Amino acid sequence: MRTRYVLLAVGVALLVLLPAYGGNYLVRFGTFLCMYAALALGWNVIGGVTGYPSFATAAFFGAGAYAGALLQVAHAPMPLAWVGAVVFVAAAATVVGFMILRLRGHYFAVGSIALVEVARLVASSWSDLTGGGMGLNVPILPGGPEYAGMVFLYSMFAVAAAAFAVGLWIEHGKLGFALRCIQQNEDAADMVGVNTTACKIAAFVLSAVFAGAAGAIYASWTAYLDPSDAFSILLTLKVPVMAMLGGAGTVLGPIVGVVVFQAMEELLWSNFLEIHHAILGLMIVGLIFFLPGGLLSLGARRRMPARATSREVPAE
Amino acid sequence: MSQDPLLRVSGLEKSFGGVRAVRQVSFEVGRGEIVGLIGPNGAGKTTLVNLITGVVRPDGGRILFDGADVTTQRPFQAARRGLARTFQIVQPFPQMTVLENVAAGALFTGKAASRREAERVAAEQIAFVGLQPFAEAPAVSLTLPNRKRLEFAKSLAMGPRLLMLDEVNAGLNSAELDNALDLIRRIAARGITIILIEHLMKVVLGLSTRIMVLHHGELIRAGAPRDVLADPRVVEAYLGQKFAERYGRLADA
Amino acid sequence: MSELQILVNGLVLGSLYACMAVGFSLVWGVLNVINMLHGSFIVLGAYISFFLFRHAGVHPFVSVPIAAAVLFALGYALQRGAINRVVARPVLTTLTLTFGLDMLAYNLMILAFSATPVRIILDLGRVEAAGVIVPVDRLAAMLLALLLTAVLYAVMRGSKIGRAIVAVRMDRDAATLMGIQVERIYAVTFALGALMAGAAGALLALIFPISPTMSGQYLGKVFIVCVLGGLGNVPGALAGGFALGLIEAFAGVYLGPQNAMTMGYVLMLLLLLVRPTGLMGRKGYE
Numbered sequence: 001m002r003t004r005y006v007l008l009a010v011g012v013a014l015l016v017l018l019p020a021y022g023g024n025y026l027v028r029f030g031t032f033l034c035m036y037a038a039l040a041l042g043w044n045v046i047g048g049v050t051g052y053p054s055f056a057t058a059a060f061f062g063a064g065a066y067a068g069a070l071l072q073v074a075h076a077p078m079p080l081a082w083v084g085a086v087v088f089v090a091a092a093a094t095v096v097g098f099m100i101l102r103l104r105g106h107y108f109a110v111g112s113i114a115l116v117e118v119a120r121l122v123a124s125s126w127s128d129l130t131g132g133g134m135g136l137n138v139p140i141l142p143g144g145p146e147y148a149g150m151v152f153l154y155s156m157f158a159v160a161a162a163a164f165a166v167g168l169w170i171e172h173g174k175l176g177f178a179l180r181c182i183q184q185n186e187d188a189a190d191m192v193g194v195n196t197t198a199c200k201i202a203a204f205v206l207s208a209v210f211a212g213a214a215g216a217i218y219a220s221w222t223a224y225l226d227p228s229d230a231f232s233i234l235l236t237l238k239v240p241v242m243a244m245l246g247g248a249g250t251v252l253g254p255i256v257g258v259v260v261f262q263a264m265e266e267l268l269w270s271n272f273l274e275i276h277h278a279i280l281g282l283m284i285v286g287l288i289f290f291l292p293g294g295l296l297s298l299g300a301r302r303r304m305p306a307r308a309t310s311r312e313v314p315a316e
Numbered sequence: 317m318s319q320d321p322l323l324r325v326s327g328l329e330k331s332f333g334g335v336r337a338v339r340q341v342s343f344e345v346g347r348g349e350i351v352g353l354i355g356p357n358g359a360g361k362t363t364l365v366n367l368i369t370g371v372v373r374p375d376g377g378r379i380l381f382d383g384a385d386v387t388t389q390r391p392f393q394a395a396r397r398g399l400a401r402t403f404q405i406v407q408p409f410p411q412m413t414v415l416e417n418v419a420a421g422a423l424f425t426g427k428a429a430s431r432r433e434a435e436r437v438a439a440e441q442i443a444f445v446g447l448q449p450f451a452e453a454p455a456v457s458l459t460l461p462n463r464k465r466l467e468f469a470k471s472l473a474m475g476p477r478l479l480m481l482d483e484v485n486a487g488l489n490s491a492e493l494d495n496a497l498d499l500i501r502r503i504a505a506r507g508i509t510i511i512l513i514e515h516l517m518k519v520v521l522g523l524s525t526r527i528m529v530l531h532h533g534e535l536i537r538a539g540a541p542r543d544v545l546a547d548p549r550v551v552e553a554y555l556g557q558k559f560a561e562r563y564g565r566l567a568d569a
Numbered sequence: 570m571s572e573l574q575i576l577v578n579g580l581v582l583g584s585l586y587a588c589m590a591v592g593f594s595l596v597w598g599v600l601n602v603i604n605m606l607h608g609s610f611i612v613l614g615a616y617i618s619f620f621l622f623r624h625a626g627v628h629p630f631v632s633v634p635i636a637a638a639v640l641f642a643l644g645y646a647l648q649r650g651a652i653n654r655v656v657a658r659p660v661l662t663t664l665t666l667t668f669g670l671d672m673l674a675y676n677l678m679i680l681a682f683s684a685t686p687v688r689i690i691l692d693l694g695r696v697e698a699a700g701v702i703v704p705v706d707r708l709a710a711m712l713l714a715l716l717l718t719a720v721l722y723a724v725m726r727g728s729k730i731g732r733a734i735v736a737v738r739m740d741r742d743a744a745t746l747m748g749i750q751v752e753r754i755y756a757v758t759f760a761l762g763a764l765m766a767g768a769a770g771a772l773l774a775l776i777f778p779i780s781p782t783m784s785g786q787y788l789g790k791v792f793i794v795c796v797l798g799g800l801g802n803v804p805g806a807l808a809g810g811f812a813l814g815l816i817e818a819f820a821g822v823y824l825g826p827q828n829a830m831t832m833g834y835v836l837m838l839l840l841l842l843v844r845p846t847g848l849m850g851r852k853g854y855e
Contacts, residue, residue, distance in 0.1 A: 053661035099842050105660045106603055110792055111841050114834050117789060121831040174423065177431065181420055184409040191369070191407070193395035193424030193474065233785065237668050240661065248661075278676035284669025288662055289654060 004252055011259070015157060019150045027149040031221070033262050034156035035214050039235075040243040040254035041163035042210030045170055046203045047240055048248035051183030052101070054204070056112035057211050057239045059119045062230035064089045064212025065219040066123060066130060069138045072220065078141065082155075082216045089212025090205055097204035101197070104186075113236070120231035135226035138219050152221040159217065163210045167251040179203055234280070241284055247294030256295055322347045322382055322478055322509050323368070329376035330363055330533075337363045339533040341377070345478070350500075350510045352524035352541075354517075356554050360533040361513045362404070365480050369394045369401050382477070396425050400476035402467040404483040408455035414466055415451045418442055421473035434473075441469040445499060461492045468499060472508075479503065480511045485519055497522055529554065574701050575818045581703065581711045583814025585772060588714035589787060590794035591721060591806035592765030598801020599738040599758045600656055605667040606647075608788030609674040610640055610763045614770025615779040616682055622689050622774075629689055629775045633713060636771040637764045644763025648756045656755060671784070678781035686778035710772040717768050721761070722803040734758050738801055786830075793837040 018030045039057055046054045067088040071081035100111045123130045130136055141148045170176035178199045181189035190196050219225050238261075240248075246257025261283070269279045291298075321344035330338040337360045345351050353361055366372045368379055370389040379387045381397060389397070400421075408417050418438035419431065428434035442451050445465040450458060455466060464484055471479055485496050493516070500523055504510055514520045520527060521541055528538040531553045537544050544550055593607040617639055618632035627635075651670065655663045693705035725731035736744040737754045745751055773779065790813060798809020813833060820829035 047661065051659075051661075053659070053664060055664075100838075103841055106597070106601075106664075107841055109660055109664050110603065110796070111838060114792070114838050114841075118831060118834045118838065121827065121834065125827050125831065174431065177420070178424065180412070181409055181424075184411055185407055187391075188407040188409060189420075189424075190391040191371075191395060191401070192421050192470065193392050193426070194420075195392050234672075237665070237672070241665060241669070244661075244665065274680065275676060277672040277679075281669045281671070281673030281676065284665055284672070285651070288666045288669070289651075292658075292662065 008252070008255070016154075018153060019146070024145060024149055027153050029262070029266060031149070031153045031156050033258060034153065034160040035218065036239070036242060036258040036262060037160040037255055038156065038163045038210045038214045039239045040246075040258050041160065041167050041251075042207040042214075043239050044167060044207075044243050044248060044251075044254045045179070046200075046207040048243055048250070048253070049170055049176060049183065050179040050200060050203045052104075052200065052204075053109045053240070054112045054207065055109060055236050055240065056100075056115045056208070058231050058233065058236035059112075059115040060089050060093060060208040060211035061215035061218070061235060062116075062119055062123065062227070062232075063092055064215030065225055065230045066136070066215075067212070068216030069136050069219040069225050070129070072139050073136070078220055081220070082213065085216035086209055086213050089215075090209050093205040093208030093212075094201060097201040097208075098197075101200040101204060116231050116233065116236050120227045123227040123231065130225075130227070133226065135224055138223045138225065140223045141220065148221075152217060155217045156214065159210060159213045162213075164251065164255070166206060166210075167254075171251050175199060175202060234277070238280065241280070241287065244294055245283075245287055245291070247296035250294075250296055253294050253296050260295065320383060321345055323511075324380040325368070325377070326380075327377035328364070328367060328374050328379065330360075330367055330372060330374050337533050338367065338374075341530075341533070341535045343528055343535060343538055345509060345511060347477075347509055348504075348507060349526060350504050350512060350524050352520035352527040353511055353513045353530060354515070354520055354527060354554065355530035358532075359530040361530055362482055363533075364530065365401055365482055365511075365513065368480065369399055392424070395474055398425075398475065398477035399480075400471040400474045400478070401480040402464075402471055402482055402484050404486060406460075406463045406467050408463065408466055408470075410456040411454055413452050413454055414442060414447055414458070414469075415439070417455050417466060418469045418473045421470040422475070425474045427473065427475040438469070438473050441472045444472065444502070445469045446495075460487055461495075464488070464496070465499070468503070472503065476508060478509045478511065480513070482513045483515065485514065485516055493519070570822060571700055573699065575822055576815070577701050577703060579815035579818030580811065581707050581814070582817060583811035584711040584714040584718075585769065585776075585810075586790055586794050586813050587807045587810025588718050588765060588772065589769040590791040590798075590810055591718055591803055592762030592769075593791045594795045594798070594800050594802070594806045594809075595734075595765075596759055596762040597795065599734055600652070600755050602652060602656060602663045602759075603660075603667060604652075604759070604762060605664065605671040605788065606674055607762070607766050607791055608784035608786070609671055609678065609781075610644070610766035611770035611773065611787045612678060612779060612781055612784045613643075613674075614640055614767030615774035616678070616770075617767070618771035618774040619687055619689055619779060622691075629691065629771065630709070630713065632774075633717075633768050633771040636767040640767025641760045641764040645756050645760035647763075648759035652759060653752060653755060671788075675781055675784060678784075682781060684780055684782050686780040688778045689774050691775065704776075706775050710775050714769065714772055717765065718803060718807065721765060725803060730754075730757060734761075789830075789834065793833045796837045796840050 015030050015033070018027050039061065043054065043057055046052050064085045068081045068085035071084045072078060076084065096115065100108065103111050124132050127134070141151060170179065178189065178194045181192070181194055182196055182199060186196055215230065242257040242261045243254040244257065245261055246255065247253030269275060323345040326342045328338050328341040341364065355361055363372070367374050370391045370393060373388060378385060381399060386394065386397065409420065415435060415438050418441055419434040422428040422437040423431065423434035428437050442448055445468050447462060447465050447469060450462060458466060467484065481500065485493055488496060497519060500510065512520060512523060524541060526539065527541050527544040529536050529544060529550050536553065537547045537550050589611055593604060596602055596604045614636040617636040618629050621627035621632045621635065622629055655666050691706060693709070696703050696705055696708055725735060733749045733754050734757065736747065736749060737751055741751060794806060794809035794813050797812045798807070799805035816836065817829045817833060820832045824832065
């Protein structure tokens with residue numbers, strides 16, 4: 001266990017020092033790494049620990065992206081725009097979560113995918129506000145590419161670090177314990193005194209907020225936003241897969257999964273854009289058939305990962 | 317000790333689809349009582365427990381717990397107020413250890429402020445029910461009688477004032493049954509009020525200070541065991557003549 | 570456009586949607602698996618019809634059973650080879666797997682067919698009655714879709730395998746005790762789902778342009794139909810299909826086509842919250 005944390009510290013150090021030794025390309029890669037880490041760690045709270053299979057990541061990522069972008073277009077300074085985006089996403093997630101967390105299993109999953117679709121369609125149709133399919137241009141950060149690269153790297157890193165801190169808190173704290181109880185037997189959790197509604201919403205909002213923050217930073221970083229990019233089905237599927245690749249429900253799992261996935265992507269297929277979907281598909285098949293507990297489940301003996309009861313009935 | 321009943325139920329009504337599962341049920345349970353609730357299958361006993369613990373909402377009537385109106389409470393609120401129940405089919409957190417399962421009961425009802433304190437309380441309850449050897453075992457690995465004990469330990473960790481035992485003794489053999497009876501007596505001795513839902517008359521008669529009989533959702537009789545068993549309606553609905561005679565003697569003992 | 574015309578358009582759409590969705594609904598209801606590949610199955614069926622028409626001059630109506638057969642075989646193989654391994658696993662696992670397989674299928678189709686939409690152009694004329702105009706190809710597609718759905722219904726009720734499928738759906742363990750080989754039923758059900766999708770796709774090829782990029786849209790519609798109509802049975806798919814068809818037809822005219830799509834999803838979300846078992850609930854077991 002200790003070696004893992006040492007490795008993590010080394011990785012963090014390498015990441016933080018990137019601008020000193022790496023060129024623009026590496027800094028970009030590092031920024032993406034942090035972004036996906038934030039997304040995967042966030043997803044883990046609702047998907048891995050609580051066991052609610054959410055595919056809504058892109059909905060909140062995109063919402064944060066558009067909120068941040070629009071605030072900047074309205075001349076808000078970038079950090080303020082980001083804060084505004086996070087507040088917006090937190091509020092939206094609370095409202096949406098209150099409604100959608102009444103569903104379980106398949107229905108919840110389907111509902112969460114629908115959120116992404118609805119968000120994308122709304123962003124496309126509301127072209128007066130969002131520029132629709134033509135896209136939205138976001139004011140570029142002055143100061144040159146190296147400076148911008150650093151700003152966005154460290155911003156994404158901060159979000160990822162915050163997500164990690166929350167992950168640790170969830171792992172050891174009362175809310176996390178409650179969420180694990182909910183995952184193993186929601187009705188029993190209710191009977192034992194857990195306010196399941198409040199806990200689930202908290203988990204949902206936490207995961208949404210990190211997605212929204214990452215989205216807002218992403219919008220400022222790429223300086224251009226369009227609905228398919230912001231509310232990408234590929235993203236909403238990749239994030240849970242990365243978390244599962246490392247090991248859903250653990251704190252380090254999502255980080256491991258992100259690093260391995262991104263490294264593989266960069267080394268193997270980032271130059272072959274036309275097979276991106278296929279590779280993701282194959283990775284998923286391999287993951288599910290051969291590595292259901294994730295990479296962290298290999299190696300030293302581990303207590304059985306907390307898993308919901310296997311058969312879920314459609315109408316609950 | 318206060319003379320107010322701990323639980324007062326008045327005019328409780330619940331229908332599912334077209335079926336009236338609970339009809340105009342009214343009763344009181346005093347502090348420190350052990351009340352047996354008997355009746356044929358489908359009489360509405362579990363529905364009644366579900367109503368009292370907030371798992372389902374009544375269509376009519378009121379539930380007062382220690383003076384507070386809890387008619388529309390949700391299960392976690394009932395738990396925090398001191399209303400605990402066990403399930404016929406035990407409901408643990410399967411992958412968690414026995415200790416974690418029981419600690420959950422202490423932590424989320426507010427009886428323990430921290431995880432560590434909850435585990436301390438849990439250890440006490442685990443010892444009380446005799447499950448120490450299994451404290452670190454995952455709940456899913458326990459035998460049936462031990463799972464029932466886990467249910468007990470978990471409910472006790474919740475610090476209940478009223479404990480509703482829903483057919484806890486189903487599936488136990490005669491030796492295990494004696495252990496269970498002893499456990500229930502010891503729980504009552506701690507001052508916890510108990511409602512005992514049971515089919516096994518030996519258990520009900522051995523423990524209850526009072527018996528209520530539910531039939532087709534209606535409370536047809538309540539009172540001292542001897543009186544209830546002698547009541548012709550109860551005999552006809554549930555016990556059968558021979559049975560009533562045989563156990564009438566037991567009740568007198 | 571007159572109300573009646575919109576209504577008829579909605580019914581035509583609705584019958585197609587029902588046919589598209591019934592296989593998906595069946596798989597969800599019986600295997601408890603959400604098959605994200607369903608949209609791709611539909612597109613594949615459409616391409617089969619297109620290529621047979623383009624290169625062999627096969628009439629699209631004849632392609633329907635061919636596409637159905639090809640997809641049946643594909644579905645059967647896929648279920649035995651891949652889906653079967655996850656049937657009892659949690660939602661996250663099964664959904665992610667079929668999602669991933671769909672990514673693969675999508676990519677393969679893009680590489681094979683390119684994203685450029687193609688069409689079968691076959692002008693069969695129009696039918697006019699009471700001021701309502703319906704192109705014959707659409708009318709024919711509608712009738713064939715309803716016919717296919719009716720055949721499936723008959724198979725589910727009347728045939729031994731159909732009843733076995735219903736038994737598995739109602740109670741898997743009881744079905745095993747009755748001697749039903751549940752794994753074979755799963756495979757057949759999944760294959761039937763693929764078959765219906767392929768057939769529906771072949772019908773769609775007659776009327777709409779097709780492209781691999783449409784698989785997501787089709788999947789979305791099929792989801793909506795299932796939530797609207799209820800899972801696992803034919804009447805539910807019909808109810809949901811017609812409901813969606815009518816909603817889209819009217820919303821398309823009054824709100825614009827893109828908003829009509831959004832409306833569909835919003836409606837689905839609302840229904841999920843209010844009545845997840847759908848308009849038909851679980852009453853029908855066929």
